[in-house]
Amino acid sequence: MTQPLFEVVDLSKRYGSNLVVDQLSFSIAPGECLGIIGPNGAGKTTTIRMCLGLTSPDAGIISYLGGGPDRAVLNMPQDALAIKERLGIVSQFDSLDPDFSCAENLLVFGRYFGLKDSVINERIPKLLEFAALTHKADAKLGELSGGMKRRLSLARALVNDPQLLLLDEPTTGLDPQARHLMWERLQRLVQQGKSILLTTHFMDEAERLCNRLLVLDHGKKMTEGTPRQLIADNLEPDVVEVYGTGALALVESPQHALIRALAARVEVSGETVFFYTGDAKVLLIALGEFPELRTLHRPANLEDLFLKLTGRQIREAA
Amino acid sequence: MTQSTLSTASTASTERRPQPALMRPPQLSWRWWPVFRRNLLVWRKLAVPSLVGNIAEPLITLVAFGYGLGLLIGQVQLGATTVPYIVFLASGSICMSAMNAASFEALYSAFSRMNVQRTWDGIMNAPVRLDDVVLAEMLWAAFKSLFTSAVILAVMLALGISHSPMLLLALPLLGLVGMVFASIALIFNALAKGYDFFTYYFSLFLTPTMFLSGVFFPREQLPGVMKNISDWLPLTAAVELVRPLFLGQWPADGLGHLAVLVVYGVVGFWVALALTRKRFRS
Numbered sequence: 374m375t376q377p378l379f380e381v382v383d384l385s386k387r388y389g390s391n392l393v394v395d396q397l398s399f400s401i402a403p404g405e406c407l408g409i410i411g412p413n414g415a416g417k418t419t420t421i422r423m424c425l426g427l428t429s430p431d432a433g434i435i436s437y438l439g440g441g442p443d444r445a446v447l448n449m450p451q452d453a454l455a456i457k458e459r460l461g462i463v464s465q466f467d468s469l470d471p472d473f474s475c476a477e478n479l480l481v482f483g484r485y486f487g488l489k490d491s492v493i494n495e496r497i498p499k500l501l502e503f504a505a506l507t508h509k510a511d512a513k514l515g516e517l518s519g520g521m522k523r524r525l526s527l528a529r530a531l532v533n534d535p536q537l538l539l540l541d542e543p544t545t546g547l548d549p550q551a552r553h554l555m556w557e558r559l560q561r562l563v564q565q566g567k568s569i570l571l572t573t574h575f576m577d578e579a580e581r582l583c584n585r586l587l588v589l590d591h592g593k594k595m596t597e598g599t600p601r602q603l604i605a606d607n608l609e610p611d612v613v614e615v616y617g618t619g620a621l622a623l624v625e626s627p628q629h630a631l632i633r634a635l636a637a638r639v640e641v642s643g644e645t646v647f648f649y650t651g652d653a654k655v656l657l658i659a660l661g662e663f664p665e666l667r668t669l670h671r672p673a674n675l676e677d678l679f680l681k682l683t684g685r686q687i688r689e690a691a
Numbered sequence: 692m693t694q695s696t697l698s699t700a701s702t703a704s705t706e707r708r709p710q711p712a713l714m715r716p717p718q719l720s721w722r723w724w725p726v727f728r729r730n731l732l733v734w735r736k737l738a739v740p741s742l743v744g745n746i747a748e749p750l751i752t753l754v755a756f757g758y759g760l761g762l763l764i765g766q767v768q769l770g771a772t773t774v775p776y777i778v779f780l781a782s783g784s785i786c787m788s789a790m791n792a793a794s795f796e797a798l799y800s801a802f803s804r805m806n807v808q809r810t811w812d813g814i815m816n817a818p819v820r821l822d823d824v825v826l827a828e829m830l831w832a833a834f835k836s837l838f839t840s841a842v843i844l845a846v847m848l849a850l851g852i853s854h855s856p857m858l859l860l861a862l863p864l865l866g867l868v869g870m871v872f873a874s875i876a877l878i879f880n881a882l883a884k885g886y887d888f889f890t891y892y893f894s895l896f897l898t899p900t901m902f903l904s905g906v907f908f909p910r911e912q913l914p915g916v917m918k919n920i921s922d923w924l925p926l927t928a929a930v931e932l933v934r935p936l937f938l939g940q941w942p943a944d945g946l947g948h949l950a951v952l953v954v955y956g957v958v959g960f961w962v963a964l965a966l967t968r969k970r971f972r973s
Contacts, residue, residue, distance in 0.1 A: 425815075425816065427815060427973075429711065429972075430708065431707040432707065450711075453818075454819075457816070457818040464812065464816065466809060467809075468808070468809040468813030468816070469813070470729070470810060472737075473732070481728075481729045482817060484725035484729070485725050485726070485814055485818070485819050487722070530816075
């Protein structure tokens with residue numbers, strides 16, 4: 374692996390007796406998109422906040438190593454400002470200025486980096502174009518839709534031309550059209566060579582955007598790898614979902630033990646039974662004996678992996 | 692599950708890196724300036740309505756009390772000299788306006804930016820420290836207060852309440868008064884859960900301060916204990932410094948009063964910063 378751009382080693386954070394992040398380590402290479410996925414309360418946002426120096430860790434090292442010509446070795450928290458000069462951040466909740474137009478939001482934010490107005494004003498049209506907001510340059514924030522606001526937040530995070538973007542749930546709350554536009558823009562950034570650290574709990578988003586994924590639960594790293602590799606390593610390739618009257622009996626009744634034996638793993642969620650198997654054909658034939666049951670045969674996906682690793686129960690704390 | 696609980700316990704027992712001290716000295720830099728400038732840009736858009744709001748109320752008070760009560764009272768004994776009540780009131784009420792303008796900005800407006808709009812969170816995603824954000828808010832509230840004072844002073848000059856050239860010295864003093872009350876107000880901003888909290892600050896601290904600091908009547912009339920409290924109030928120091936300038940005189944014990952203001956300002960800002968750091972620590 375090439376020299377990482379950003380590195381986190383043995384990061385821990387505790388609130389009272391609750392260990393929110395537990396000896397977490399990861400790194401991001403130049404031009405890579407790393408996704409942190411995990412249920413609500415897994416420690417994703419705390420991790421991001423520690424990377425920004427907004428929350429101070431109890432233990433661990435956070436360093437920005439720089440790639441290419443920018444070979445600075447910077448450590449949190451002592452070099453917090455120097456690191457933030459090199460980062461672009463989109464936090465979970467918009468913090469755009471409601472009193473300003475889109476263009477003014479970019480100008481004012483650029484000034485926080487100590488950039489000259491002439492430099493920022495040169496970047497503004499490009500940033501607005503990137504965010505598909507050129508026609509809204511002078512519009513007040515109240516006139517923007519949720520998707521537009523998120524894209525303006527993304528454009529704002531790019532005002533200092535950062536090498537690394539930290540995005541905390543960038544598409545939560547957006548409609549499908551707005552999400553697809555956001556994804557397209559993020560892919561474009563990765564193509565340009567930017568690195569992205571992204572938290573999400575949308576598996577399609579993680580699969581589509583991320584080169585590498587890290588599954589986080591209870592502050593601990595469960596596993597890490599490319600989406601394909603994670604699925605291949607942890608799951609049987611096929612899933613048969615069974616639902617309808619009598620579906621649950623397949624799991625409970627002793628007389629159906631033979632059917633259960635056809636699957637490597639059987640899980641129940643609500644009224645649906647999930648059969649994980651290497652060979653769905655035999656199982657589907659056997660299930661043909663039960664005409665009242667409905668079946669769905671599909672390849673295993675990230676969602677299956679996520680649920681296998683983090684469980685199916687609802688997180689009350691979240 | 693048991694295993695992970697065990698490892699959790701073992702990790703938790705290892706030593707934790709100490710958090711930076713809340714009362715550590717302010718770490719200030721030029722980075723307060725773009726934050727101040729942000730507030731200036733918002734204000735420029737809303738300047739005219741906010742100007743009317745800031746200045747109308749103190750002037751109405753001045754006219755109503757000054758000309759209304761002034762007729763009943765006539766002259767006020769001030770040390771060896773007697774002065775018309777309108778001059779007495781004008782010189783006190785301009786200090787009160789400076790106090791109110793700074794307090795209002797550093798409470799309601801700063802709280803909106805800090806808590807409601809999340810403006811501070813956005814700013815701290817850029818390379819700007821919380822210390823600089825708090826400094827910017829303090830200076831901004833002082834600036835707005837100074838602006839209000841300057842306009843009121845101009846109106847007082849136009850009304851012919853005083854023509855003393857020493858009034859020029861009142862402006863930097865009123866700027867300092869703005870900084871002092873902005874700093875104190877930021878303490879309560881850091882502690883606030885919502886806007887309602889500020890009502891207490893206004894009615895339990897600022898209103899009594901107003902009546903104890905010799906704005907409306909000479910402090911000599913106050914009963915013993917009240918007078919002792921009054922001696923140490925920041926608004927008293929402000930009035931004692933500014934009032935003589937209206938009469939073309941140098942303040943008596945000017946350095947003492949100045950010291951009171953500076954101590955309130957420095958301690959106020961430091962405490963405000965520590966409490967704001969505590970609020971943002973997580």
